[in-house]
């Protein structure tokens with residue numbers, strides 16, 4: 001008698017399980033999705049080892065139709081297992097972007113990874129002294145090579161890690177300079193226009209055949225004054241590194257760069273390939 005009851009119970013349980021899947025109650029948790037809390041949008045994911053932008057992902061809405069959990073990373077800290085809402089489409093003027101709401105939305109700029117089963121920080125990222133004369137010279141040399149005469153050097157971050165895991169360290173340098181006299185900028189806002197000599201760049205420094213090489217990840221260098229009344233069309237971008245993470249799950253770390261512009265923000269994943277950086281995923285709004 002007891003055996004029969006247990007058996008019947010098993011059948012009913014299995015039947016309910018199948019019915020649940022068919023009606024969508026057990027939709028999968030989001031897997032490998034990469035979200036920016038800075039830009040409040042979904043960047044995309046890796047599908048079949050290829051980068052797939054969220055707005056080109058036909059399965060996006062189906063994959064994120066239920067609440068999910070995300071692990072959050074920034075240069076300052078990480079938080080694991082934070083709950084998020086199902087996917088939402090952003091309203092006008094950002095209709096082509098999607099988002100999920102997280103508790104940390106108001107607590108800082110993070111790169112949020114959904115449903116990953118690998119360690120996205122395989123090697124530590126170390127902060128080096130941004131006032132180091134050696135890195136100031138790297139930035140000055142790069143700006144001079146790209147047309148600036150006597151540039152003002154203002155470094156925000158110098159970050160060291162080994163992105164490929166080959167035992168050799170690389171360095172990222174974030175440098176941004178805008179004159180304090182800007183309308184808007186001196187109130188802490190993004191500048192409305194740019195003046196000759198201003199810049200915001202993310203550089204990468206690596207050693208190839210025992211020689212250091214500097215590469216541009218992303219950035220803008222302003223070689224002439226671009227003044228009112230054209231803003232916001234001429235408003236400059238400000239770049240910063242959000243996180244250095246293995247977002248693909250292949251053991252190589254990518255760099256997530258935030259951008260800010262007057263009334264807008266974005267975030268992208270930049271990958272070193274064939275000696276140059278390419279933006280593989282991006283989302284943003286307000287341009």
Ligand SMILES: [Ca+2]
Nearest residue numbers: 162163164168
């Ligand atoms: Ca390396």
